[in-house]
Amino acid sequence: MDLFTVGFPTAFSLQNLAFCFAGVFLGTLAGALPGIGALTAVTLLLPITFHLDPTAAIIMLAGVYYGTEYGGSTASILLNLPGTAANAVTCLDGYPMSQQGRAGVALFVTTAGSFVGGSIGILVLLAMAPLLVSFSLAFGPAEYFAIMVFGLLASATIAQGSPLKGLGMVVMGLLLGTVGIDINSGTYRFTFGFFDLFDGISLIVLAMGLFGVTEVIAAISEKSGDRDRKLNKVSLRSMIPTREDVRRSILPVLRGSGIGSILGPLPGTGPTIASFISYSIEKRVAKDPSRFGKGAIEGIASPEASNNAAGQTAFVPTLLLGIPGSATMALMIGALMIHGISPGPRLMASHPEIFWGLIASFWIGNVLLVILNIPLIGIWVRLLSIPANMLYPVVVVLICLGTYTATNNLFDVWLLIFFGIAGYLMRILKFEPAPVLVGFILGPMVEENLRRAMLLADGNFLEIVSRPLAGSIIAVTVIMAAILLILSIKKYYSGQAMPAE
């Protein structure tokens, strides 16, 4: 097999090994720093790679890409600051774990889960790449619409408190998602004349504002500098999960890996949606869903496995079709194109050293990430012993810098602070931020694809439903909605209704 004859020898060359390490190291760092995600890190590194050998360049950039998925969970767990949008969902249970003094365990489980997810993603990539290509091509506007609605419904259940408030926040996210140029008509929506809103609100700004800045404001308002959190031990023993933790994590990690592997190749969806859907599925299949949001280990294991698996299979359309599924992937194609190499079906034959070298480097990179991340856990956990009045100002600076680096626009920093304040008000009123993000990410995709699908079907919705794949997904969504409805009605009549809002 070419993977062993060409791939590993290429990836194990000293140069490529060094660039792989540099990539995953920078990726971990970028992921851990709030606001700086894969896109920013790859954008900053791209110009450097123009002077490198193309194999080394792509290995490094890919390392940054999947490395951020590892690093991103760190700040989510420790400080309730999602390193990247794909890790926002990890805050929900990761941060409570850290407040319970189990930060080490949480970090260990996410690292292990990430590794398993990444490895399964690579296996799926190797075994089923052509299948994944045809799967991603089978998705037209109608199918995207269907799966996005499914995602919206699945994720709407992420909210922990009142379902009505959760729904309200999803709608809020949908509304925020409409800001900017409407691609179907070219009109500007809700820009209020602000030039800087023409491209819409940046996901980074919204996520950092609602989670990060809000957390800092909340920390200030809690009178003493010492917050109510249990001291986290730094010893190796405190990192090792209990047998119960492991038992609880295994199935969620596998489920998450599966979901991530399937969703990864779909352009535009990627790791963020994979992590949200995995979380909501875990919550649904759990015997006691009320544990979620209070430090349930399944709530971090599954989404982290999922976003790493998706991170690997996301390379399928990029490498095999030359079609990037995300802005970051587009940059990687750019990195190859500057050397006159165009990814596509012929890449495997024309540049086997790049194709197989890259795949082999995924394995090596994932192993390096584990080796890198386990010792780092001790250092990260020590961060928590820094008094809040010293830690949080630094955090604010990092968030602002990260946001500015990502968008190069001061307006976004103001917007970030605005969302921070809005997020704090929401917290006081017990509105949760996670459903806002879900609505914000999925809403525009639902709208754009529905409009495209309706145009293609000449306004006949039945034609959309009658497409086999789209129809099946819509059917599943309807059945799921019906079950949810019946369950909540039943619950209401058996007298266990949620307190009315």
Place this chain on the structure above:
Amino acid sequence: MNLVKVIASAVGLSILSATPVLSYPDRPVKMIVAYTAGGATDLAARTMATFMEKQLGQPVVVINRPGAGGELGFTEVQSAAADGYTIGFVNMPPFLTMPIERKTKYSPDDFTYIANLVDDPVALAVNIESEFKSIEDIVKHAKENPGKLSYGTTGVGSDDHLAALAFEREAGIKLKHIAFSGGADVRQALIGGHIDLGVYNLGVMSREAADNLVRPLGMMGDSRWDGAPDVPTFKEAGYDVVQGAARGIAGPGGMPKEVTAKLAQAIQKTVDDPEFIDLAKKAPLPLRFLQIDDYNAYIRQEDEKYKKLWASQPWN
């Protein structure tokens, strides 16, 4: 990057009192790209920057300022000092059409146009398994089934969309426009068979045609392109439609003549360099070099064309 800026501005301040024109350039030149890193314009800029450095003897630093469809970056070029240390790529047609559609912060009248580099013609492709083999097949089918054939573009008012509108007008047919948020989405939908026609630039399309993913039927250049000699022009098929994505270099309005000449010369030498030509062929970047005068004439002509078009048939 920031360090470079700090050094650059420090050096800049110290020599501000001296005569800047004679010694130009004595510090790095900023080249602003109004689109993201890794995109077609960025690739052109970065490929060119290394060659221009050799000519100018100073680093040429490519800076990406994406946003508002390019308006952010164009505005930054316009508002920079007209000393030749800030230049940028201007992309036709959005650079010209945006100020026609709405109020923009920049005005195309306030730029110094130096040279055009790339002109990537818009082209039309079908799925590799499609029954359509020529532009004529499309026109015939569309005449029998008006408004049924769907085509994907990167959005309302994009060069692709304007090109398709021009084709519809010329051929007297009606097609169904499906807007996507990016070129990758259009190509994915075309290769997946979800839309009938894809309208996008020939550079990318020629690669996909070589990969047997799509079948280009025609391109909207003045003449055929060496990179894809099998693809006929629309003119050959009898439809006078010429549309491309022209990318050239401009600076803020009122740049000193000597500086402009020096830059133009550096660009000229770059496009004559066989090594550059080879890289451009591989990328592929369809080159169309236009000197200062030709480029200015081209801009005026295009501007008039779009203003007329907007007056008779607003595209959004």
